[in-house]
Amino acid sequence: MLHTPVLLEESIDFLITNTSGKYIDATFGRGGHSRKILESISKDGNLLALDKDLEAIKYAKENFKNSNFSIKHSGFEDLDLINIPKKVDGILFDFGLCSTHYDNPSRGFSFKEAGPLDMRIDLRQPNKLVDLFETIDARSLANIIFQYGEEKESRKISKEILNSFKNGEINNTVDLAEIIKKTKTQRPKRIHPATKTFQALRIFLNDEINNLKIGLEKSKDLIKTGGRIVCISFHSLEDRAVKKLFAPKKISYPKEVPLNNEVIREFRVVAKKIKPKSSELEINKRSRSAIMRVFEKI
Numbered sequence: 185m186l187h188t189p190v191l192l193e194e195s196i197d198f199l200i201t202n203t204s205g206k207y208i209d210a211t212f213g214r215g216g217h218s219r220k221i222l223e224s225i226s227k228d229g230n231l232l233a234l235d236k237d238l239e240a241i242k243y244a245k246e247n248f249k250n251s252n253f254s255i256k257h258s259g260f261e262d263l264d265l266i267n268i269p270k271k272v273d274g275i276l277f278d279f280g281l282c283s284t285h286y287d288n289p290s291r292g293f294s295f296k297e298a299g300p301l302d303m304r305i306d307l308r309q310p311n312k313l314v315d316l317f318e319t320i321d322a323r324s325l326a327n328i329i330f331q332y333g334e335e336k337e338s339r340k341i342s343k344e345i346l347n348s349f350k351n352g353e354i355n356n357t358v359d360l361a362e363i364i365k366k367t368k369t370q371r372p373k374r375i376h377p378a379t380k381t382f383q384a385l386r387i388f389l390n391d392e393i394n395n396l397k398i399g400l401e402k403s404k405d406l407i408k409t410g411g412r413i414v415c416i417s418f419h420s421l422e423d424r425a426v427k428k429l430f431a432p433k434k435i436s437y438p439k440e441v442p443l444n445n446e447v448i449r450e451f452r453v454v455a456k457k458i459k460p461k462s463s464e465l466e467i468n469k470r471s472r473s474a475i476m477r478v479f480e481k482i
């Protein structure tokens with residue numbers, strides 16, 4: 185399999201509330217979840233999928249011929265620009281990257297095989313990782329590595345990356361990973377020493393957390409009452425943002441205003457912090473950091 189879908193059974197069980205309903209898979213990837221949705225809905229049901237990566241679009245066009253399926257090359261942050269005639273019954277977000285991104289060194293996400301300093305999910309985006317290294321200062325780079333990678337040695341790593349880059353020593357992703365590995369004094373047990381820095385650079389470059397927030401906010405307007413939004417996150421930054429976006433909104437009035445504070449609930453929590461079962465963890469290592477939350481429009 186090109187990409188093993190995570191929490192497949194659980195996510196689709198929560199998502200489908202009406203077999204003839206309309207659904208959106210906001211992150212098609214290689215269509216693991218889309219295929220399951222199509223198997224679970226009737227011919228009257230409909231699925232629209234999105235992905236920012238042209239390779240995913242090409243794969244869908246070649247492999248998904250169902251008449252009730254369509255795909256658009258778009259970021260979910262632009263959900264409102266897509267022509268969706270009616271409100272939908274469910275939207276699935278399976279954030280992050282596919283295994284195919286890491287397996288193809290030419291995309292620049294892999295620290296195991298040398299690839300260009302790229303890391304763009306959407307190749308229409310102008311700025312690659314190399315452009316970031318050419319323009320950023322050490323302090324800002326350290327902030328990115330700390331904020332999006334929660335990497336404690338961010339300052340040291342940032343300085344070393346920029347010095348080595350200026351000296352012409354970082355020409356590909358393996359050079360970059362080696363510099364990070366040499367710089368770090370703390371050696372993580374289960375992951376490569378460059379994992380957190382690579383994660384941070386990718387999240388920043390693709391503006392992933394902002395896009396997640398915009399996409400989820402827009403999806404709130406598209407979903408019908410009783411419809412569900414299913415979110416699968418892969419690190420705490422994503423999960424925290426998801427949880428916060430669906431938290432009840434508190435409106436407090438100043439003391440002199442004779443009104444009680446209000447709590448506005450637009451969504452009910454259907455499931456929180458669902459993690460893969462041990463049987464899934466055994467066959468798919470990537471699933472170990474997955475966390476799913478499900479919200480239903482009230």
Ligand SMILES: C[S@@+](CC[C@H](N)C(=O)[O-])C[C@H]1O[C@@H](n2cnc3c(N)ncnc32)[C@H](O)[C@@H]1O
Pocket residue numbers: 187188189190210211212213214215216217218234235236237240258259260261278279280281282305395
């Ligand atoms: C974890 S994969 C999805 C895997 C998919 N559920 C499957 O089973 O094959 C995430 C996908 O989201 C895409 N993606 C990332 N950011 C996106 C965005 N802002 N809008 C749309 N797609 C995005 C990536 O290109 C990737 O294909």
